[in-house]
Amino acid sequence: MNTKNALIGLLAAFLVVGCQSNMTKEQLGQTIGAVGGAVLGAQLGGDNKVLAAAIGAVAGYFAGKMIGRYLSEQERKSLAADTVDALEREKAGTTVWKSPQSGASADIRTGKISYKVKERKVVHLKSVKTVPGIKLENREYQTISALRVRQGPGTQYQTITTLRPGDVVHSTGRTDNGWLMLAKNGVTVGYVHGKYVKPYDPVAVAREKGIDLDKVDVAEVPRHEGLEGIDLDAVETTSSVVETKVGCRDVEINVKTKKGTETEKIHACQQDDGVWQLG
Numbered sequence: 001m002n003t004k005n006a007l008i009g010l011l012a013a014f015l016v017v018g019c020q021s022n023m024t025k026e027q028l029g030q031t032i033g034a035v036g037g038a039v040l041g042a043q044l045g046g047d048n049k050v051l052a053a054a055i056g057a058v059a060g061y062f063a064g065k066m067i068g069r070y071l072s073e074q075e076r077k078s079l080a081a082d083t084v085d086a087l088e089r090e091k092a093g094t095t096v097w098k099s100p101q102s103g104a105s106a107d108i109r110t111g112k113i114s115y116k117v118k119e120r121k122v123v124h125l126k127s128v129k130t131v132p133g134i135k136l137e138n139r140e141y142q143t144i145s146a147l148r149v150r151q152g153p154g155t156q157y158q159t160i161t162t163l164r165p166g167d168v169v170h171s172t173g174r175t176d177n178g179w180l181m182l183a184k185n186g187v188t189v190g191y192v193h194g195k196y197v198k199p200y201d202p203v204a205v206a207r208e209k210g211i212d213l214d215k216v217d218v219a220e221v222p223r224h225e226g227l228e229g230i231d232l233d234a235v236e237t238t239s240s241v242v243e244t245k246v247g248c249r250d251v252e253i254n255v256k257t258k259k260g261t262e263t264e265k266i267h268a269c270q271q272d273d274g275v276w277q278l279g
Contacts, residue, residue: 051140051202054275055080055218061278067106067255067262075099078213079106079255081203086110087251087268087276088139088199101214104257111250120244120272124188126236127151127160134173134181135245138274141180141197143167143226149190153179160190160230167226168200172274173244184227187237246270251278 058080062068068076079097086095086108095108115135122130129152143163150157153175163169172188173181179191202221206213211221248269255262266278 051084051218054084054138058083058278065264067253067264069262070257070259071099071104071255072101072214074214074217075101075104077217078203081213081218082106083108083251083253084276085199085201085203087249088137092249099214100212102257104255106253106255109252109254113247113249115245115247117243118246118272119241121239121241122188123186123237123239125151125160125190126238127158128188128190129153129157130188130240130242131173131175131181132243133245134175134242135247136173136270136274137171138270138276139171140200141169141171141194142200143169143192143197145196147192147196149182149192149227151190153177153181153191157191161227162229163192163226164224166224168223169197169226182227184230185232187232189227189230246272246274 055077059073059076062071062076062080063073071079078099082095082097086093087110089110090113092110092112095110096105097108098105117133120136124130131153143165145165147163147167148159149161149163150159154177169180169182169192170184171180172183174194175181175191178194180194180197181188182190182192200223202218202223203213205223206216206218206221209222246269248267251266251268253264253266255264268276268278271277
């Protein structure tokens with residue numbers, strides 16, 4: 001089944017559910033939008049499918065809400081990229097988004113994260129240690145220097161591979177002592193300390209390169225992939241069930257366009273893979 005047919009089938013199923021329940025038109029709209037956005041977002045990703053799917057899902061959510069009604073599709077994706085980045089930040093705060101296309105703007109206010117403990121199966125290299133109580137995340141980072149990837153969260157652990165300055169890596173968790181649990185294709189491959197990396201912000205990279213995200217999808221922004229030296233087909237892997245911490249937080253988004261101001265208050269929570277889900 002191709003993507004188009006799969007999407008049509010999913011939408012049809014949701015239409016049936018919506019007609020047979022008390023779901024409002026707005027709720028149905030945001031559900032369809034989120035499903036469609038996630039499917040379409042995944043097609044944009046290349047090596048960046050996780051980010052693309054997350055942004056697509058948020059953009060789809062906006063498409064079914066009042067705050068997205070006066071934004072173009074590309075503007076919703078641009079706003080969604082900033083929203084995903086804001087949700088991934090540990091500290092509460094406000095992110096300001098603005099569209100050069102129409103002059104529309106938004107304030108994205110994120111509240112403090114509250115955590116709960118949840119068991120999760122982690123697939124990892126057999127030589128890599130698992131850490132109980134790790135805070136889940138699903139975020140990309142860029143190295144600010146050459147860096148060793150270690151078997152555990154500490155300098156006493158052996159080196160698995162090295163990263164170059166500017167490499168982009170994917171973190172699925174953060175330990176209490178500041179080490180990031182790196183993954184490649186869903187497999188945990190080692191740890192690096194967070195002080196040697198910075199959050200990878202494709203929006204900022206696009207702006208630095210003069211790329212207009214109202215015209216170009218964020219997943220197409222050029223990037224330098226890390227962890228290329230690890231061949232998952234040539235190493236032994238295993239899986240462990242560990243207790244992890246998943247977070248929830250309140251988000252308020254105020255969108256201003258030439259046609260007025262719309263405000264949406266949302267409770268967002270992380271899913272089992274660390275991805276934030278709105279609503």
